[in-house]
Amino acid sequence: MTETNLIVEGFKFMGLGMGTVFLFLIIMIGSMNIMSTIIHKFFPEPQVDNNPSTSVQKDNKNVVAAITAAIAHHRQS
Amino acid sequence: MKNIIIKFLALFILLGLTSVFANEHTLMTTEKKMSEHKEETYKSKPIGEMITGFLKSTGVVALINPSDELNAKGEPMSTFHKGLGRVIMILVTFFLFWLAIAKGFEPLLLLPIAFGGLLANIPVAGIAGEHGFLGVIYQMGLSNEMFPIIIFMGVGAMTDFGPLLSNPKTALLGGAAQFGIFGTLVGAVALSQAGFVDFTLQQASAISIIGGADGPTSIFIATKLAPELLGAIAVASYSYMAMVPIIQPPIMKALTNDAERKIKMSTLRHVSRLEKLIFPIMVLTLSILVLPESTPLIGAFMFGNFLKESGVVERLNDTLQNALINITTIFLGLGVGSKLAADQFLVPETMFIMILGIIAFSVGTAAGVLMAKLMNLFPGHKINPLIGSAGVSAVPMAARVSNKVGMEYDRTNMLLMHAMGPNVAGVIGSAVAAGVLISLFQ
DSSP states (O other): OOOOOHHHHHHHHHHHHHHHHHHHHHHHHHHHHHHHHHHHHHSOOHHHHHHHHHHHHHHHHHHHHHHHHHHHHHHHO | OHHHHHHHHHHHHHHHHHHHHHHHHHHHHHHHHHHHHHHTOOOOOOHHHHHHHHHHTSHHHHHHSOOOOBOTTSOBOOHHHHTHHHHHHHHHHHHHHHHHHHSOSSHHHHHHHHHHHHHHTOTTTOTTSTTSHHHHHIIIIITTTHHHHHHHHHHHHHOOOHHHHHSGGGHHHHHHTTHHHHHHHHHHHHHHHTTSSOOOHHHHHHHHGGGGOOHHHHHHHHHHHOGGGHHHHHHHHHHHHHTHHHHHHHHHHHHOOHHHHTOOOOOOOOOOHHHHHHHHHHHHHHHHHHOGGGHHHHHHHHHHHHHHHHOSOHHHHHHIIIIIHHHHHHHHHHHHHGGGOHHHHSSHHHHHHHHHHHHHHHHHHHHHHHHHHHHHTSSSSOOOGGGGGGGSOOTTHHHHHHHHHHHHHOTTOOOHHHHHHHHHHHHHHHHHHHHHHHHHTO
């Protein structure tokens, strides 16, 4: 039996190893993208809820201001 | 059929007989020992004889004029390894103390390793031997790959996958940096083919994993594929990890131009808690499907991360991040240090491992930077090539180096969080690479 060429073996390892690493990471990237789209579509972040509530508060303030202004105006007249 | 049965019976009888003989043999030896023990009752000796007897048992005599000692494998040791070799190794451990304390190179690991090495080189006491406490520590958690796994759990609990999740394609940089592992594998077998040194394919693989820049993974692979090289591999791996801020910048600067170094990356989007919670399970599922051999490492890593992100087991998370990883680091360091015994460390292979290790590291860094440049050829958000070097998985040191080099050219360019993406992807990448190497030798 002839001696196996270790360098050729090394290159085989390299091809297989790098191939697997990249394959794994590419699948991982793909599934990460899919996961984030699904999550953003069906389970929106709670932070999104915060913004409307603050804007509602702002609206409330405006409404309150308008009402007080209206009352003040009414009393004056 | 009948023939085979007869042969089997004969074999069993033979085995039975040999075991009986073996039993008798042990019986005889124990009896002999008993009788010897009885003879060894204390006799009064003149004081002069006592003093010379004591002097003969001192370390000085043992180092200058060593008695017959067996190494961990039960083979007789050479005179060099018993005498001068030990003195050299003790001086080496002093040098490691200096590196750890004065230079601040990974002191958390280097100090236990160096002290373990110091203890392992003490003559007569046999601390690193089978019944010495270092030997027991080694048996307890290193020879069965326990400690690296526990360390991985702790690292998982400390890792934040947010930066990776917000910019997934940077994971490719962490993959490219694994080129250092496989490039060095070819280099190591080429060296042994050329006749400089005699590395088997297993040993070459264990050495090349240093290029992954991941201490626990290196130890995991070394104990599986080439336990005889564990000391040198672990020391090379951790000392190069500590030297990341010295080794990487010149390579990063040589491979990039000024404009590339000043690329600003778009700010990272916010990552929801649910994404972070699902991610560990998702990666583990993928590794189960693609490469079950890598699941011990990835599984432990993701377990730690899952506990952290779940947010309901703060106590366990805290233990993993602090108490458990600290205790394990102490044992891991001492256990690795026990392999710094002169007869195992002062061999020609160690020098080649050190050289191959630094090549592996540099190639990995370069591959990461080049991969970033390659990705910039495609349309999409541009990537600053400086974060490519963070693909080697020395977390978070490599990411900090990217940030620092980036700041040198543009004070306002904060790359740290961008570099954390490839950095944690590098951990996953090197665990996958380790799984590939293990599966190839099954």
